Amino acid sequence: MKVKQNAFDWPKHLRLLVNKECNYQCSFPGTKCEWCHKDGIHVNSQVKSADISDFLFLAQTLKEPFKLEKLKIGAMEPTLFSGVETIVSEAKKMKFDEVSLTSNGYLLANKLAVLEEAGLDTLTVSMHAFNPEVYRSVTGIDGFERVKNTVEKASQMNFKTVKINRVLLNFDNIWEDLMAFFKWAAKFGIRIKLYQLIWSKEMDSKLYFDNFVSWKALHLYFKNNGELIETNKFLVPGRERMVWRMKDGLEIETDVFYHKLSEGTGKVCQNCPEVANCQEGLMSYGLEVNPELTMAGCLLRDDLIVDLWSTVKERNKQGLVDKVNGFLKGIV
Numbered sequence: 001m002k003v004k005q006n007a008f009d010w011p012k013h014l015r016l017l018v019n020k021e022c023n024y025q026c027s028f029p030g031t032k033c034e035w036c037h038k039d040g041i042h043v044n045s046q047v048k049s050a051d052i053s054d055f056l057f058l059a060q061t062l063k064e065p066f067k068l069e070k071l072k073i074g075a076m077e078p079t080l081f082s083g084v085e086t087i088v089s090e091a092k093k094m095k096f097d098e099v100s101l102t103s104n105g106y107l108l109a110n111k112l113a114v115l116e117e118a119g120l121d122t123l124t125v126s127m128h129a130f131n132p133e134v135y136r137s138v139t140g141i142d143g144f145e146r147v148k149n150t151v152e153k154a155s156q157m158n159f160k161t162v163k164i165n166r167v168l169l170n171f172d173n174i175w176e177d178l179m180a181f182f183k184w185a186a187k188f189g190i191r192i193k194l195y196q197l198i199w200s201k202e203m204d205s206k207l208y209f210d211n212f213v214s215w216k217a218l219h220l221y222f223k224n225n226g227e228l229i230e231t232n233k234f235l236v237p238g239r240e241r242m243v244w245r246m247k248d249g250l251e252i253e254t255d256v257f258y259h260k261l262s263e264g265t266g267k268v269c270q271n272c273p274e275v276a277n278c279q280e281g282l283m284s285y286g287l288e289v290n291p292e293l294t295m296a297g298c299l300l301r302d303d304l305i306v307d308l309w310s311t312v313k314e315r316n317k318q319g320l321v322d323k324v325n326g327f328l329k330g331i332v
């Protein structure tokens with residue numbers, strides 16, 4: 001099969017991080033040291049929380065000017081945000097090509113029906129181990145069977161895609177864990193996305209070293225049991241997303257971030273003091289707005305942010321477009 005190859009400047013996605021709460025504390029297995037890097041909510045410590053109408057104003061106002069195709073709802077844990085299904089249904093009315101939600105799955109069972117009814121296209125659940133004990137050790141919650149059952153149920157519903165996000169962590173019998181995980185996902189038609197562990201400033205160096213495992217170590221397995229079907233290159237973040245299809249039909253996505261001095265990466269990256277340490281990329285997953293209505297450029301640079309709070313609260317459409325445009329022009 002010919003590999004489908006696409007190149008984009010960056011993902012035309014709006015990612016709404018709707019809250020700062022999570023019922024899990026994802027840690028390195030066997031330790032209580034957290035690796036969750038609290039993506040998107042690390043930049044601002046003020047106690048402000050946007051509401052549903054703020055998020056909808058953002059989506060409605062930014063969609064056309066920035067040619068946004070997908071609306072992604074994330075957070076720490078969006079099932080703890082009351083009325084998340086309203087964002088889904090309203091975003092569908094705005095004609096986003098895809099509306100997705102990412103959750104740890106623990107509180108999802110009771111929300112499946114309303115999310116389906118609201119028109120959610122893609123449901124993504126995080127599962128970082130396929131063994132109940134390791135799952136508990138990573139998340140701090142004895143929730144493996146409950147989450148697995150919820151995902152199986154969701155796979156029988158009308159969502160277009162049900163997906164599992166897994167950050168690869170190194171623990172005993174990881175190979176057996178992955179093989180059981182792949183087999184289960186293939187059986188239920190679930191897509192998998194594998195992430196590599198990204199360091200954050202608070203992490204202990206030894207714990208990072210002990211727990212890091214690259215999906216590239218699975219390359220030979222992919223090659224012998226499937227094929228690469230698609231590559232998507234995002235130039236500004238310096239990110240390449242690959243899709244592999246296994247012989248049993250299972251599709252697995254992997255991400256690579258290449259060096260930020262490559263041609264095409266964001267201009268702010270070209271002179272960045274963090275460039276040698278950067279494992280992610282600028283606007284890696286599109287425009288990302290947190291509950292304090294701050295938009296951030298990347299994980300490591302707390303100075304690359306723009307505060308949209310007053311502009312959104314005043315419902316100032318042109319002001320919002322101008323602010324986001326100005327921010328992008330300064331960094332991209």
Ligand code: SF4
Binds near residue numbers: 037
């Ligand atoms: S479930 Fe997600 S947001 Fe919550 S602690 Fe784990 S990685 Fe962080």
Ligand code: SF4
Binds near residue numbers: 266273274278279
């Ligand atoms: S830390 Fe941010 S600005 Fe610096 S190279 Fe990485 S993505 Fe670019």
